[in-house]
Each structure stands twice: as C-alpha cells, then as structure tokens.
Amino acid sequence: MIQNYNDLRVYISADLKSAGKALSVKNWILDPVLRFTIVMRITEYCFNTKKTIFIRLPTLFWFRMLSVKLGFSLGLNIFGPGVAIVHHGLLIIDPTTRIGKNCRIHMGVHIGGAAVFVDPEKAADFSPRLGDNVYIGPGAKIYGPIRIGSNCTIGANAVVTKDFKQDGLLIAGVPAKVLSEGETGARVVRPFAVGKEDNLQKG
Incomplete structure (x- = not known):
C-alpha cells in the first residue's frame, strides 16, 4: 500500500515497467490505460x-x-506494485480484493466476493487474495474467500471458486483445476523486477 511520496514513485515506476511503457507526453495522451493506472x-x-x-x-x-x-469497476489499494492492465474493456474487481505485486490482468475478468450479504466491516474476509506474479487471462472469473499462490497462471475463461494456495500453478477450466505445476511467473516477471530504488521513466 502506498504510504508516502516515495512509495508513489516506486509503484508508478513498477507499473510502467510491468506494462513495458515509458511515461511520456505522447503515451499520456494516447494511452488511456497508462493514464488510468497513474491516476489510480x-x-x-x-x-x-x-x-x-x-x-x-x-x-x-x-x-x-x-x-x-x-x-473498469474497481476500488483503490487492490494491486501491489507492478500491475499491468493489458487492455481497456470490461474489468470488475471487488474493492476488498487484494492482489500482490506484478499482476498482469486482461479484459473480461471478474473478481468478486462471496455471493452472500455480510457485514461491510467483514466483507474483506469473503473476497479473494492473490499472490505475487499472477497472470489472469481474458474472461477469467474468480469468486469468494479464496486464496491463490504466487507465480500462478489463470487461464482464459477459467472459473475459480476454491483455493489454489500452492505457488507455481497453471489453473484453467470450468470449474478451474490444476493443469500443471512449476510455473515461475514468467508471463509477468520481466528482467527489470520491482526495486525500491526505481525511478520514473521519462522521455
């Protein structure tokens, strides 16, 4: 969570790197997703x-x-540093969801809490928690008080309604199941991993 101005710079720098973009006047004008991420x-x-x-x-x-x-329908403080929203289009995320660093997420994704009415103060107990370096394919649906480990890939149109706590899983299908193990997060981790000393790209 961003707590100070230095955190803000680190998060924006990580987001730009994960998306493979530079902060420039041209990109600010022509790339609405980049503009949205920075404003977020x-x-x-x-x-x-x-x-x-x-x-x-x-x-x-x-x-x-x-x-x-x-x-987009989402709240604040959902993503750790290094989020890459690949396209604009339908994207719905429960505001109490929490996702770790270096998440790459596509259009058509819906991440929601349990389908029950709960005390708003306890709503976070019923929403998903995802680890670091998670790739979420187009159209994936993730519901309920579930936990997904780090370095996981969630396939396109997968419907995830239970825990997959182990790291490095390829999850796909309706309902989702493990197709393979040993993923490394290569779909989202780039050579320029998140670092506290990162500076904003300019030019």
Whole structure:
C-alpha cells in the first residue's frame, strides 16, 4: 500500500515497467490505460496519506471518470506494485480484493466476493487474495474467500471458486483445476523486477 511520496514513485515506476511503457507526453495522451493506472496510484496516495478533502475529491472524481470511460469497476489499494492492465474493456474487481505485486490482468475478468450479504466491516474476509506474479487471462472469473499462490497462471475463461494456495500453478477450466505445476511467473516477471530504488521513466 502506498504510504508516502516515495512509495508513489516506486509503484508508478513498477507499473510502467510491468506494462513495458515509458511515461511520456505522447503515451499520456494516447494511452488511456497508462493514464488510468497513474491516476489510480495518485488517488491511492492522496487517500492513504489523508490529504485534504479539496485534493482527495478531485483525484477521486478523475479516477471514477476514467474508470467509467474504460469500462473498469474497481476500488483503490487492490494491486501491489507492478500491475499491468493489458487492455481497456470490461474489468470488475471487488474493492476488498487484494492482489500482490506484478499482476498482469486482461479484459473480461471478474473478481468478486462471496455471493452472500455480510457485514461491510467483514466483507474483506469473503473476497479473494492473490499472490505475487499472477497472470489472469481474458474472461477469467474468480469468486469468494479464496486464496491463490504466487507465480500462478489463470487461464482464459477459467472459473475459480476454491483455493489454489500452492505457488507455481497453471489453473484453467470450468470449474478451474490444476493443469500443471512449476510455473515461475514468467508471463509477468520481466528482467527489470520491482526495486525500491526505481525511478520514473521519462522521455
């Protein structure tokens, strides 16, 4: 979670690297997903550090406006550093979901809590938790209070409704099952792994 300005820089740098993009005027104008990701991080920073309401409200409005435009329905503080949202289009994630660093996620994905009415303060107990270096293929559905390990690949259109806590699994099918073991997260981990000293790319 972004707790200070240095964290903000680290998260944005990691996101850009995972997406294989540079922060430039051209990309800012022409790439709406890049713009959304950066605005999401700025909004997280403003809320987590309890900036004045006159700063938080405009950033939240900007975040919500871009969400609607791109077809995204998600909250703040879901992703660790290094998220790569591959395309704009339908993407629905329960705001109490938590996903580790270096997540690569495609359009049509729906990640939701259990299909029950619960006390809002306990809602997080009923939402998914995913580890680091997880690849989520197009159209995947992940529901309920489930846990998925690190370095896992979730295949296109998979329906995941139970735990897969072991690291390095290839999960696919309806309902999802393990197709292979020993995944390394190669689909999402690039040579430039997340580092605290990373600086924003410019140019």
